[in-house]
Amino acid sequence: MKIASLAGVVLALTAVSVTAPTASATPGGHTPAHASARAASQRIPFTSATVTAGADGSYRIVWKAPGVREVVVRAAGRVVARGGATGDVTVRGLPAADRQWFDLVPRHGGSLHLADRLIKLDGAVNFRDAGGYRTSDGHWVKMGEIYRSDALNKLSDADLAKLRRLGIHAVYDLRMASERSSAPDRVPSGASYTVADVLAGSSTLTAMPATEAEAVEMMVDGEKFMVSGDTARAAYTTVYAGAADGGGVLYHCTAGKDRTGWSSAALLTALGVPRSTVTNDYLASNTYRAAVNAATLAAMPPAQAAVYKPLLDVRAEYLNSGFDEVRAQYGDFRSYLRDGLHIDARELRDLKRELLVG
8 A cells, every 4th residue: 555655745735403302211111102202303304404605795505304394594593584395595694703503493393503514714725514414314413513624734813713712622633743743733722632643654655656547546545544554543543532522523634635534434424424425525625625726736737737636636436445445344334433443332322422413
């Protein structure tokens, strides 16, 4: 595997407002009728919902809630829109906020508490919420709990103040020692800082790929290492233990796309988010990093840019190679969690209890 080369290239370069109900069982193992009714009333009827901030300060809220007659959208303490089982509304004129939150409240069932996924900062382009996704069984991953990002070394004082107000209390740095020393993190005051070095000790070789095919191979091999490499498994185990302890957790690498990308992909998969959604979240780095990547490639001769582009991209084939490695080394994802990351059934339940609602 050309993991060391990948390391050298790196150097060159939505929470729900209700809590899931707890149903108590009778001695015979049956759930009382009133508890079942209460649980049913809190199930979240939304099958999809997103908030997207516009450049003009507007917000587009889109949702699907089959069978629901009315959905009320609240923000800044007031009703800002209404709709039915499907909705696509644009809200304007809200007061400035670090992050604008919206409550989507159906006539029946649990509400959603959502915001735009991207956190706009002066010194980072790929800082975003890892939540806001629906699981296969109808739960939702909370927003405002877990964040993912590119490097933090360029954060401004205003960025740090904003992150402090957003409640970031634990930062996990997935980068190598050389990256950390050349571009040390700026961490919000009061937040803990933990090194979780995915590629620790793999920086002895730094040869660049000579061809586009070699660059793609490097990225595929790197993704496999993130699954089965000893240092990678130890790093992700550390991160997920922190995620299970409570909200306000941030993990990041240099570009926020590869080491951070697998961290989110594995976490969301463990929580029950469908593979297609996981892939879309992974590929979103191409959108958030588009301007930076384009500028990097534009500064290179065309032949060099052709070799470099696969290193800047995230591609489905990269992520798929990670899931292929899970099957090859562990058989299935649950075994990867248990044997690779030492997350047993009880710890997985704790993780879901902390990060899921509905």
